[in-house]
Amino acid sequence: MSYAAGRHFLQIPGPTNVPDSILRAMSAPVIDHRGPEFAELGRELLQGVKPVFGTTNPVVIYPATGTGAWEAALVNTLSPGDRILGFETGHFATLWREMARGFGLEVDFVPGDWRHGASPEVVADTLAADTAHAIKAVCVVHNETSTGVTSRVPDVRAAIDAAGHPALLLVDTISSLGSIDYRHDEWGVDVTVAGSQKGLMLPPGMSFNAVSEKAMEAAKTAALPKTFWDWGPMLAANQRGFFPYTPNTNLMYGLKEALRLLNEEGLPNVFARHARHAEATRAAVRGWGLEVVCLDEREHSGSLTAVLVPDGVDADKVREVILDRFDMSLGAGLGKLAGKIFRIGHLGAFNDLTLAGTLAGVQMGLTLAGVPLDRTGIDAALERLQSE
Known part of the structure; x- marks a missing residue:
């Protein structure tokens, strides 16, 4: 690069x-x-x-x-x-x-x-x-x-x-x-x-x-x-x-x-911020027409979101495109999920605009990698970020 x-x-x-x-x-x-x-x-x-x-x-x-x-x-x-x-x-x-x-x-x-x-x-x-x-x-x-x-x-x-x-x-x-x-x-x-x-x-x-x-x-x-x-x-x-x-x-x-x-932020506020960013990320993933790994609504992570790619798509190739074009690192699939998923981290020192930039990079990367998706998917995340 x-x-x-x-x-x-x-x-x-x-x-x-x-x-x-x-x-x-x-x-x-x-x-x-x-x-x-x-x-x-x-x-x-x-x-x-x-x-x-x-x-x-x-x-x-x-x-x-x-x-x-x-x-x-x-x-x-x-x-x-x-x-x-x-x-x-x-x-x-x-x-x-x-x-x-x-x-x-x-x-x-x-x-x-x-x-x-x-x-x-x-x-x-x-x-x-x-x-x-x-x-x-x-x-x-x-x-x-x-x-x-x-x-x-x-x-x-x-x-x-x-x-x-x-x-x-x-x-x-x-x-x-x-x-x-x-x-x-x-x-x-x-x-x-x-x-x-x-x-x-x-x-x-x-x-x-x-x-x-x-x-x-x-x-x-x-x-x-x-x-x-x-x-x-x-x-x-x-x-x-x-x-x-x-x-x-x-x-x-x-x-x-x-x-x-x-x-200084307060632990309850820290937890609420992570939960809100996780909700916005899942909204984008579902808006794109893709699927998150977690199947139980009670068990979604506030720290990261794992995204399944469609059959026939190599998730590592998607990550490679995103790194090369937008200088962004996403988590790889590990173990039996290698090549099948990528992971978006949204934890630690992280705010709304960082998440918006992250999701924009993911959407552009998916498009460039030839993954079929609804390009308005990110809008659902932005709506969540604009809400209180």
């Missing part, structure tokens, strides 16, 4: 665009991570991040990607041979299953069509039948980044409770935290997994575990091997604002600014 004036449109579902104020915050000089100035920063962030998770319990911060936080959730709560219940909601749920199997865990993996979230009814039936309480944890991806489907975590929790089952609830919020309403404590989640590079508007490299008291109790007997991920040394050092090994200091500066931005 020849030189393109203007900025690149990064409309993948993460990493997302990093606001200028966060970039400036991260450019501060590195400080001594064993000194008093850092301890003050550490204590502030360890408390300040809790409301984003909807918790008053500890949140562990790792210098790692979300994959590391997946591993931390498993190794701190489970032992070799333990059984867990998971759901094939998409590519990332499948990867979490593979990680669990690699640790010698037995995974009861409920097959899915990648167009629906985790089934609370299956949770209820499976746990009710597990009278020996062999299943130690239920693993759910809250917002499946590969499909744009959001599982109904409160309903999953209710199903676990209705079965009277002691299984832990582990939830991946990597592409929902800071974008979609989430309540760790209220929903009875035991470990929440998150990453920095999506709703928190940071670069990749920081991940999180929000931990319930029940999860902390499970950690006392969990026998999977761990050193780097061990909650114990982390939480002990965190009491003084420190970490047991070198933290990612400058990302912590960025996190401080990200929390300021989220609090």
Whole structure:
């Protein structure tokens, strides 16, 4: 592609665009991570991040990607041979299953069509039948980044409770935290997994575990091997604002600014903004005569929209045209959806005009790629954006 004036449109579902104020915050000089100035920063962030998770319990911060936080959730709560219940909601749920199997865990993996979230009814039936309480944890991806489907975590929790089952609830919020309403404590989640590079508007490299008291109790007997991920040394050092090994200091500066931005807008407003942009995007997709991946109206993602292309169309070729002509990156189809869908990210530092430009680029790209569509489709999105 020849030189393109203007900025690149990064409309993948993460990493997302990093606001200028966060970039400036991260450019501060590195400080001594064993000194008093850092301890003050550490204590502030360890408390300040809790409301984003909807918790008053500890949140562990790792210098790692979300994959590391997946591993931390498993190794701190489970032992070799333990059984867990998971759901094939998409590519990332499948990867979490593979990680669990690699640790010698037995995974009861409920097959899915990648167009629906985790089934609370299956949770209820499976746990009710597990009278020996062999299943130690239920693993759910809250917002499946590969499909744009959001599982109904409160309903999953209710199903676990209705079965009277002691299984832990582990939830991946990597592409929902800071974008979609989430309540760790209220929903009875035991470990929440998150990453920095999506709703928190940071670069990749920081991940999180929000931990319930029940999860902390499970950690006392969990026998999977761990050193780097061990909650114990982390939480002990965190009491003084420190970490047991070198933290990612400058990302912590960025996190401080990200929390300021989220609090300034107000989390309810952040969630409403994402929901509104998602509605407008779906209106455009349907106006074009295309189909979104998610089939349940209760499970549409506020973070991204996955779009099915017609049979015979290569979604990656569409993405290639859009990148080449309009300097805009869209998310690829992953796993068994490769070449069949593209994903529009509308999360993080994002406003109405950014979405309008994004959808205009998608519509033009679809037209240039020869995809049959109604070219007035974008009008439905613009109408939604003009409404209160």
